Amino acid sequence: MTYSFKHIITKLNAILLIAAVTILCSCGNKPKPANDEQANVTANDKALTFDGVLKCHSYTYNDGYFMTADYGCIYNPNGGNNWGNVVVYLVPQKASDITDDQIAAENKKINALNAAQYKKDYTIYVFLVDKKYLNYNKDGDPAYYQKDKFTETLYTYDSGSDKWNIIDTINVNGDATKEQTWRYSFLNKRVNKPKPAVVSGSDSISGEWLGTYNININEDHSDWRDMQKISLIVTKDSVIYHAEGYQIDQTYLLSGTENGASLQLKYKSALDNTESAVLDKTKDFGTITKNGKDYKWTCPYLNISFTEGKSAVYTLNKK
Numbered sequence: 375m376t377y378s379f380k381h382i383i384t385k386l387n388a389i390l391l392i393a394a395v396t397i398l399c400s401c402g403n404k405p406k407p408a409n410d411e412q413a414n415v416t417a418n419d420k421a422l423t424f425d426g427v428l429k430c431h432s433y434t435y436n437d438g439y440f441m442t443a444d445y446g447c448i449y450n451p452n453g454g455n456n457w458g459n460v461v462v463y464l465v466p467q468k469a470s471d472i473t474d475d476q477i478a479a480e481n482k483k484i485n486a487l488n489a490a491q492y493k494k495d496y497t498i499y500v501f502l503v504d505k506k507y508l509n510y511n512k513d514g515d516p517a518y519y520q521k522d523k524f525t526e527t528l529y530t531y532d533s534g535s536d537k538w539n540i541i542d543t544i545n546v547n548g549d550a551t552k553e554q555t556w557r558y559s560f561l562n563k564r565v566n567k568p569k570p571a572v573v574s575g576s577d578s579i580s581g582e583w584l585g586t587y588n589i590n591i592n593e594d595h596s597d598w599r600d601m602q603k604i605s606l607i608v609t610k611d612s613v614i615y616h617a618e619g620y621q622i623d624q625t626y627l628l629s630g631t632e633n634g635a636s637l638q639l640k641y642k643s644a645l646d647n648t649e650s651a652v653l654d655k656t657k658d659f660g661t662i663t664k665n666g667k668d669y670k671w672t673c674p675y676l677n678i679s680f681t682e683g684k685s686a687v688y689t690l691n692k693k
Contacts, residue, residue, distance in 0.1 A: 422538050424500050424529065426454045428462060428489040435477045436645075438565030440464040440484050440496075445623075449505050449518045458505040459518060461557075464496040465565055493531055497564070500529040500538070501557060515621050522548040528560070550618045551586070551605045554625045558614075558645055578610040579630050583637050587662075587669060587690040591680050602680055606639075606662075606690070613639060615659065617679075624650055628659055637662045641675070652679045662690065 430447040433440040446461035464484065472480050492498060507524035511517060528542040544556045586607050592600040602619035606628075613628040625645040631638045641657035652675060660673035669690040677683055 422529075424457070424460070424462075424498075424531075424538055425489050425493075427457070427460050427500075428492055428498070430454060430460075431462075432485050433462075433464060433481065435472060435480050435484075437643075438465070438470070439561060440481075445516045446501075448516045449508055451505075456505075457502055458508060459503045459516075459520060461501045463499040463501070463561060464492055465499065465561070466496055493533060498531040499561070499564075500531075502527050502529065520546075526553055526556075549605070550603070550623070551607055551614065551616045551625075554616055554645065555607065555614065558625075579608060579613075579637070580632060581610075582664070583608050583630070583632070583662075584610060586693045587671075588693070589671070589688050589690055591676065591688070604676070604688075608637075614645075615639075635664050637664075639673075650679065667692075 427447045431442040434443045440463070442460075442462045446459060447455050449455055449458050449460075487495075503520045503524055503526050505518075507521050508518045509521055511519070524546055526544050526546065527540055528544075529538045530541050531537075532539050542560065544553060546553050586605060589604045591602045591604060595601060599620035602617055602622060605616045607614040607616075608630065613630045615624070615626040615628050617624040627642045627645060628639045629642050631640075638661050639659035641653060641659060644653075655678055656674045658674045660671060660675070662669055662671045669692055671688040671690050672685070673688065676688065677685055
């Protein structure tokens with residue numbers, strides 16, 4: 375059987391047309407790629423879990439609980455922490471009375487456990503500053519640190535539902551002492567061994583001293599990294615010192631002893647493992663003197679830390 379050239383061309387055109395229609399139909403049946411909104415819905419449907427950060431850092435003991443050392447678990451987009459800056463606290467479910475000479479052994483013991491054992495034997499609290507509230511400095515330590523204005527969220531693990539639940543949040547607007555006081559107050563109510571009160575000698579601090587005192591050190595320097603924000607929160611039975619600045623985040627409990635028109639301050643203990651090497655040189659936080667509505671502070675610790683040992687008199691702003 376023979377075919378004309380025209381007949382062959384007609385057949386080829388028909389075959390090509392059928393193939394083209396088949397390809398178009400198959401392409402039309404493929405699922406469309408998810409848009410941004412659909413992708414977000416998919417991501418949000420995933421169960422929130424902090425299991426991956428429970429072993430990101432070692433734990434140290436501090437008055438009734440264990441916490442991640444140094445800065446906690448810093449945001450690491452290329453590692454196991456995609457949430458933000460995280461600090462983890464492990465509170466023993468059974469009452470414990472750990473003495474100073476037992477701390478090293480207890481730290482070693484808890485750091486040998488895995489995440490599943492933490493979830494079984496401890497009440498876990500995770501304080502999270504979401505990554506959207508972080509600044510980045512490649513040369514910083516840590517590289518990611520929170521902005522002046524941020525929201526911190528507190529989560530806990532519920533073994534019954536096997537879920538991480540939000541139990542509290544705090545909005546901070548430039549006053550880091552608010553964050554520290556919030557954390558400390560929350561944990562102090564939940565540890566099986568309450569923190570001892572820090573008192574001024576044998577009596578409480580009188581009402582004229584109560585309040586929050588603030589000062590900025592080196593704020594006139596051209597390099598912003600030299601500036602430090604210092605605050606003192608004085609209550610009737612304790613004084614909380616907080617320093618915040620470039621690579622600085624310190625929170626201490628101090629004792630306060632009244633002596634006429636002055637309040638003498640001494641270091642007692644560090645909160646959240648924020649001790650400075652300066653404490654090896656002095657634990658003297660000096661004296662606040664009152665003259666009418668003016669408050670002056672002389673402080674050997676500040677001098678060594680921030681003014682190269684030069685003596686200074688700091689004028690405090692009281693709220």
